[in-house]
Amino acid sequence: MRQPAIELRPSPEQMRLLTYWSRLERVHRGYAQAATEIETAIGGPICVAKCGLCCHHNSVVAYGIEAELAASWLLGQPRLINPVLDRCHDWLTRRDNRYTYGSKITPELWSDLRGEFEQALQEPCVLLDQETKQCLVHWGRPLVCRAYGVTRVPAPHCPRPLGPAEDIGSRTYWDGRDRSLNLYRDVDKLLKSIIERRYDRQGFFVTMLYERFRAKELAGLLDDGKVPLVKAAVGWGTGYLLLWQEQLERQWRAEAADNSIAEQVPLEDRDGLPVMVMRVGRRRK
Secondary structure (H helix, E strand, C coil): CCCCCCCCCCCHHHHHHHHHHHHHHHHHHHHHHHHHHHHHHHCCCCCCCCCCCHHHHCCCEEEHHHHHHHHHHHHCCHHHHHHHHHHHHHHHHCCCCCCCECCCCCHHHHCCCHHHHHHHHCCCCCCEECCCCEECCHHHCCHHHHHECCCECCCCCCCCCCCCCCECCECEEECCCCHHHCHHHHHHHHHHHCCCHHHHCEEEHHHHHHHHHHHHHHHHHHHCCCCEHHHHCEECCCCCCCCCHHHHHHHHHHHHHHCCCCCCCCHHHCCCCCCCCEEECCCCC
């Protein structure tokens, strides 16, 4: 006797996850379009082939929903899963005397770890293949990677050739508030729609990606004090992710104030930092 077909219905959370991914994909398309607009404006590619310098100075922070998307993509790339996770494991367990180890972060301890957090952010990204200079999870790379050189200016060491109207103190970037391609709105819409905390939180992309596949192993490593506390830290809000040039400029001003430089000092008078005066966009009234 023929058995009746079983209808598999996605759970409400699975349906929400698909909605989140759809909105995240819209943001990705927006960044791709903005990058194309910048390339048209500067008359060349936004990145130098086989470079990877930005990855040499960034272990990036991402949203949980981004790690979830990258993990889903990796499931369709079985040959990459173990190499990627092994790199994540090496980064997490690499012993370094600069870091504090333990099994739990408390709010009181976190205030003492801010400097360590900054150090971890500046470590090389282990997902960059050193031979090919390609990101192993490029399709699922986080927003901070897509924002670099697009809605945030690249660092002074970026070797991208200057466009015809650029100079070392003035690089082109896309104004995220431009209403013809409102990336601010799309990112905000995505984040406000998420109700699960594990998708809404922020943490190191490598850590969260490893957790998606090897949660028990990560918990064991933390219990044994083998992972620097800051590399396992997660939080909520918008403080970690620098997606927009305006955020970066506020950070520069804060650094200037910390160094006893008046906040009123124009950015263009600060040595060693690029100053952005060029914006690509078609702002509508």
